[in-house]
Amino acid sequence: MNKQSEHFLFGNETEIEDLGGGLKRQMLGYNHELMAVKVWFDKGAEGYVHKHRHSQVTYVEEGEFHFNVGGVVKILKPGDSCLIPPNVEHGAVSPTGGILIDTFSPAREDFVE
Structure with a gap:
């Protein structure tokens, strides 16, 4: 991945992508080594097991x-x-x-392609 986000991203100016199924995603910053993403879940929405x-850390x-x-x-x-190691199923x-x-x-290259 050769792409990189701008150095400063403003929440009211950065696109919020509707993923369907009650999920939305906004990029918070990334380069080839690291990425941060904000994800909204509607009531009852599911991020399916995948x-x-x-490596992933979710707050x-x-x-x-x-x-x-x-x-x-676990209920968070x-x-x-939580920490999700590479290749571990999670949802x-x-x-x-x-x-x-x-x-x-x-x-995640697939998030910016």
């Missing part, structure tokens, strides 16, 4: 999430976070609706 080659900004990481399910609330459901901040290393 896996990828990237719960708002709402409640039932997170499945490697078959272990604001201020909580989340938000019964309340909420906001996550996802970070990836290396960056």
Whole structure:
């Protein structure tokens, strides 16, 4: 990936992408080594179980999430976070609706193509 975000991104000027299924995504900054993304979940929305080659840390900004990481399910609330190692299946459901901040290393090339 040869792309990189601007050095400064402003929330009210940065595109929010509707992913469907009650999910929206906004890029917070990235280069080939690192990426941060804000993800909105509508009430009851699900980030389906999947896996990828990237290390991921997710921080719960708002709402409640039932997170499945490697078959272990935990309830995460604001201020909580989880580490998802490369190639580990994971997903989340938000019964309340909420906001996550996802970070990836290396960056998710598929998010900017």
